[in-house]
Amino acid sequence: MKKTGITRRVDELGRIVIPKEIRKSFHIKSGDLLEIFLNADDSIKLKKYSIIDKNQSFINSFLKELAKKIKADIFLTSLDELVFSSNSKYELSKLNSFFYESIKDLTEDDVIRSLILTDKIKIEGNILVHKLRLNGDIVGFIIINYFEDDTSNFSDLINFSFKFLQNYLEEE
Numbered sequence: 001m002k003k004t005g006i007t008r009r010v011d012e013l014g015r016i017v018i019p020k021e022i023r024k025s026f027h028i029k030s031g032d033l034l035e036i037f038l039n040a041d042d043s044i045k046l047k048k049y050s051i052i053d054k055n056q057s058f059i060n061s062f063l064k065e066l067a068k069k070i071k072a073d074i075f076l077t078s079l080d081e082l083v084f085s086s087n088s089k090y091e092l093s094k095l096n097s098f099f100y101e102s103i104k105d106l107t108e109d110d111v112i113r114s115l116i117l118t119d120k121i122k123i124e125g126n127i128l129v130h131k132l133r134l135n136g137d138i139v140g141f142i143i144i145n146y147f148e149d150d151t152s153n154f155s156d157l158i159n160f161s162f163k164f165l166q167n168y169l170e171e172e
Helices: 020-025 056-070 097-103 152-171
Strands: 034-038 044-048 072-077 082-085 111-116 122-134 137-146
Touching: 056 072, 056 082, 056 137, 056 152, 072 122, 097 111, 122 152, 137 152
Parallel strands: none
Antiparallel strands: 034 044, 072 082, 072 137, 111 122, 122 137
16 A cells, blocks of 8 residues: 555544545545445555446447447446446556546547547547436447447437436446
């Protein structure tokens, strides 16, 4: 575990303040949920909670089949990391800071030509980025990298799939 050299006192209600620098580097905002883990070495680990991680096996199977049907690579991210790729050649890891800059002004129908996902993954082609929202909050992104130029053939199936996944996650 990496030491920060930062200490905080626990207040009378058992609270501690996570320093601003750490919150910023881990994209932790007011209201975010954190999971608390107790390690065998008497340490406590905090991890940003993501509903996407809890449902991984079903979502992975669903997106693999969708990728085959629409002839595309599909990527699923939480807010911090790439958590699924339909193409096994891509390694799952933290999102690159340029990722957010590249997608911040996109609408759901915008197709882009290039996107940096992680430090090791840059995809090119016809790319669609869909914001995955639960109860109005963005919890991740579904990114489709089409192999063919014509993406209109599967737009109804893709829209249905996005809505299905959002409803599935909201019910969990």
